[in-house]
Amino acid sequence: MSSEQKSSSHGKLIAVVVAAAVVIALALLSAFVWPGWAMNKGGNGEQKQQVAASKPAPTAPSIKAKDLPQDASPLLKAMPDSVLNFARTEAAPSANWTSATPLEEYTLTYSTGDLPKDVTLVVAQWSGSDSAKAQYDSLSGALKGTDLASGDVKVSGNATGKYVVKVTDTKSKAATAVWQNDTVVFQATGPKDSIQRFYSKFPL
Template sequence: MAKTSGTPARRTGARATAKTTARIAQQPAPQTSGTARRARAVVCAAAIIVVLALVSAFGWPGWAVRTPPAPVEVPSAVASATPTIAAQPLPSDASELVKILPEHVSNYVRGAVESSDEWQSAAPVEAYAVTYGNGDQAKDVRVLMGQWADAEEAETQYEKLAKALDGEQLAAGNIKVSGQNTGSYVVVGGKGGDGTATALWRNDTVVFRVTGPQASVEAVYKLFPV
């Protein structure tokens, strides 16, 4: 009786152990750890940020793609700005007005300065004429300048001369010195498109008029320091 009763007990324990082992074997493998999941999430987020940055850099206006600045217009005479001929010296008794005439403007050099009575009817304090050239007489320009007792008289003369200009207007505007408006200028092409031009401007009490071939006039008036 003791033998029979002990045997079933041992078999029952064996079956229980086998079932437990089976259940353990059938359990799925543990899930990937939270650290690994977070690492993958960080990598994915970084990749998305890089892609968005590249897209926005070249798709969003004005960020990574830069537009080159527009070229600045430079008078044609600047390319050969070194004078090839010598300037004429100023008279020994030159007035302060005459002394403002530069030796050269780009590669156009100053010729002899002479008194002028062309504007005598407008009663300037003084007036002079001078030629600026580069050795080719066909490109010479004539500069006539006069000074009046005050800016109002100079303005009156400027307006009179401007109304007398006959041709296509090429440019016009105000002259400013240290931010202050000190006069006006106008450039007019020759009548009938003959290739000549006249630049006229007033700076305070002084009026200038430059005449000659259009290319020469434009080069000189743009660079004239007064």
């Protein structure tokens, strides 16, 4: 092979190597700099969403509970200031169940500060457990919707009443929980997620 042929072949080889290096460099640039397809940005976004979804719900309120009036009855005073991150924001006498002649009745609002998630609680007390049971039976019997939970209310291992929780509006995802504890009856209404968290941690 002549020196001119060797020089020509050597030049072609260098050109091929340089071209290959340019292609590799461009591929790396495309993968990791722009548009960055090798960095799997979509995957990172999904991981962030999964982390956010798995974050536990808060268990302490971020807002202050409203003080009860100084002349509040023992029943009203027994209502907790907060349940998980729901703080009591309203408490007033009410007359929803007047026909059942309770000794006293109140309507309370528990809120996280996000109004659409508020829970409205009606509570009333009777002189005997039979009267309270009659009111529970009336409320639970009239409750329409899909069952979420039901069973006995137990205090120190003893059954003191019953409870039922239903989705009352599938479109708006509203739910209602009704329960009796001896002489007292409760009815909590609000969004399904709020009700499921609220009633299960309510101390009475």
